[in-house]
Amino acid sequence: MIQLENVTKTYPKASRPSLDDVSVGIEKGEFVFFIGPSGSGKSTIIKLLLHEVSPSRGKVVVNSKDVTTMRSWKIPHFRRSIGCVFQDFRLLPNRTAYENVAFALEVIGKTKAVARRVVPEVLELVGLGGKEHRYPHELSGGEQQRVAVARAFVNRPLILLADEPTGNLDPDTSIEIMRLLDRINRTGTTVVMVTHDSNIVNQMRRRVIEIESGRIVRDQARGVYG
């Protein structure tokens, strides 16, 4: 599903590479944590998978497509098979929960009729039934992140990328969000989550890949934060 082959990424003007000769494979349906201290390069992995940046060396394969050589006009379509959740939610403040999710559908060409059918369903799934018409500022942090998850999942992507999704949430809310991601993972969606939240990693007992200074120092099935 996801394949990094000897990937090195050096940002311009950086003294050392963010990722240094990293190779890792992730199977369909896996749930993987990337952990490590700030600046270790784990967020770079998300950016590489989304093709927001290209690797300096090596190969990135997602959904059996070689992202490295992908023509730039194909990238938008490619991204539709990937859902994305961030620490800062990235919701549109002037749109309701429903509209935020529907927006993601409409801008990729789905009709309003499709949105009317699918959006309430996915909002129900993430546990926001009845709060469809609240604006982000009327929702708690956890609820906002649920909207973001709904938006990421509404297209039924093959992969869900989560970049520190619990970074702004208290521990209880974090666990609820993790339950949600776990449920999404059980539908067959591959989940890749970058975090440094040790509680969560220890509770979930999933595959843990630890990165330090751009290198993989540990890759453990059913691992803990360590």
Add this chain to the structure above:
Amino acid sequence: MRFKYVLNEVLVGLWRNVTMTIAMIITMSVSLTMLGASVLMYMQVDQMKNYYYGEIEVSIFLREDVTDAQRSAINQAIDQSPLVQQKTYESREDAWKKFQVLWADSPDFVKSVGPDSLPESFRVKLKNPEQYQAFADQIKAQQGIQDIVDQRELLEKVFKIFNAIQVMALVVAAFMALAALMLVGNTIQVAAYSKRREVAVMKLVGASNWFIQAPFVLEAVVAGLIGAILGFVFIFVSKVVLLDGRLQALTNVLTPIPDGNVWLMLPLLAGVGAGVSAITAWITLRFYLKV
């Protein structure tokens, strides 16, 4: 739905930044007016050249004290010249009659000039008006010639003035266009900034590039089109009010501007206005949106 979405985005975008939009439209319309005026003038000069070069003559004015022998010698020289297409002789009386008709509106002036004040002349049409110099060289040795006047020279002076006005209009058009383009670029930047969250989400969920860019580009195109229409109205009104109205006397000399040419400016200005705005917007987006 997508069409409605894009249209809505365009209108909201233009309205959000309405003072900038107006500035953009005004500079665009002034620039396009200048461009249109200059193109019209170019077409006009071309048309006038065709018209007048068919009509122009070389006038050989004879001295007051010219003798009959000299006159017939000149006549013969003209007849023998291979460059001449057609020749007429204009006596003092003929000249006086023409003069009276030409200045019929100013009887006082006509009274002050008698038939004796006007010289007799030969009016010669050359096969090729450009060969004036060769013809003049053949004739000028003859006795009794006061002056040889080539109308073409006069016309060229007029055309030179037209050319200068045309160049000036083009320079103004170019400067205004530069200002208009900067305003377009700036407006697009502001629009892209105010919609950065939407753009980020669109990129994230995989909206196609054209879908992200279309509202911005169309915003510029709509402004360009409005500017073009204003520019056209300005040209049209100037033509009706100035050339057909107050300056009609001048218009008669200049050969009239056909309405067809004026109407031709509408698609021209619209095309240039919309096209240039779209390209500017698109280039600006490549720098500020990085889709």
